[in-house]
Amino acid sequence: MQRSSTTNKDRLVTLFLLVLTVSFLSPIFIVLMNSFKGKFFISDTPFVFPTDKTYVGLDNYVAGIAKIKFFNAFGMSLFITVCSVLVIVLFTSMTAWYIIRVKTKFTKTMYYVFVSSMIVPFQMVMFTMTKVANVLHLDNPVGLVFIYLGFGAGLSVFLFAGFVKSIPIEIEEAVMIDGCNPIQSFFKVVFPILKPVAITVAILNVMWVWNDYLLPLLIIGSDYKTIPLAIQYLKGGYGSIDMGAMMAMLVLAILPIVIFYLICQKYIIEGVVAGAVKG
């Protein structure tokens, strides 16, 4: 008796979760559905399926891709994200190792400065950083990667440093006695041990850089567009929004993230939890 009543309750909860999940994901499906409708049939009736009269096939996609040069934006987003994340993982792991292994007043101060920088909102340095980037001619995609390294250093150094502290120093000492210089011992011994944090750091930074809007807007926005800039341009650049093109481009903007998520789902969830717990 007791048993069957709990399983009934269980079923009810599962049903509730199912309904909740479907409604939770429905906004994405509604956008997908509307991306196949003519642009004048979207704003007023977004919850209606396309009919013979309103269905336009891939017209919105063709129009949208042409308008915002979607594939250029996609390439730019991909270039900046991949480069920034590689650079951040490589350089901040080295820095974190150096800061923890070499104990001086300077490294201690640097550690605290990195950690406290995490709390500073972007608006605080927004204007001055843009000026500094202009003066130093960093206002191009490669310069932007360099700026991402600088602005992302706080969190990444902090996460790596927390892990380096837990690595027994004897391993490195043994390798160095065997004749390895610090560069060799870092890449042959330390970096492989750091792999789990490196994945966490990489995932947190991919999520940040890929979706970032303000930094690329201010640094390279007048010459290049990443996906978020292109989407915003679709709205800002024309008097009235072409809702059809907007829906199609939203779908294309979401698609790469969903694919990335479904492939690396396990790492992403674990990485986010690890990053949050240590942060």
Add this chain to the structure above:
Amino acid sequence: MEKSIKKYFAFFALPTIVAFTIAFLIPFVLGIYLSFTEFTTVNDASWVGLDNYTKAFSNQEFVNALWFTVKFTIVSVISINVLAFFLAMLLTKGRRGTNIFRTAFFMPNLIGGIVLGYIWQLILNGILYKYEVTLTYSAKYGFWGLVILMCWQMIGYMMIIYIAGIQNVPKDLIEAAKIDGSSSFGILRNVTIPLVMPAITICLFLTLSNSFKLFDQNLALTNGAPSKQTAMLALDIFNTFYGKTGYEGVGQAKAVMFFLLVAIIAIVQLVITRRKEIEN
């Protein structure tokens, strides 16, 4: 060993430190200095003392944005955390399909703020159309629209942190409480919540700072309409910098105050919830 590593300072530490100095340290210090000056291009700064700060406070838009941000932060922090905790409780009972639910709820968190803003603009305008109004008709709609959007984005994220916390609660402790005759609400209050306090600290911190610093979603959903009434602090600062020339100093003063507010809120919250953790 330390000595031999030290020789490689230029290789290991210098690149990050140079990038950090250029992208963060110099702009930060320069920002504080410039908030006391009047300037348009940084080179033409002239000292004006606290002028920018008094100007910022006599600016109705700033005061309005401050209130809007505070109200929004309170409402969204409470609703996100209550709902995320509730979902986490449901998903830690060893039910089938837990993983699929977890995957689905977390997904919106990966979508960028600009895209999120336009998705919800479509949905909310579609609903409001039936009542013959739009999202930008009144600040009320923009406010609740932002709360819904923020919940949608962050519930899954907070949920997985709570799940990790709840899974760490020893099963026998809950069993023991059950045998002692505690109600399920009693177990939640006296066993589960105290033990997941570290997760609560993290979630409160993340939701507080993300809500307070919200920008992209605000820009895409309402862009402050109607007449700047739904502009949050970050958007107001952006508009002050790039919207009107001659107000760069005021913008920088607002940015400094914004930074101080974020820092104070974060530190106070961490101290309070950490203390709770130790007590238990």
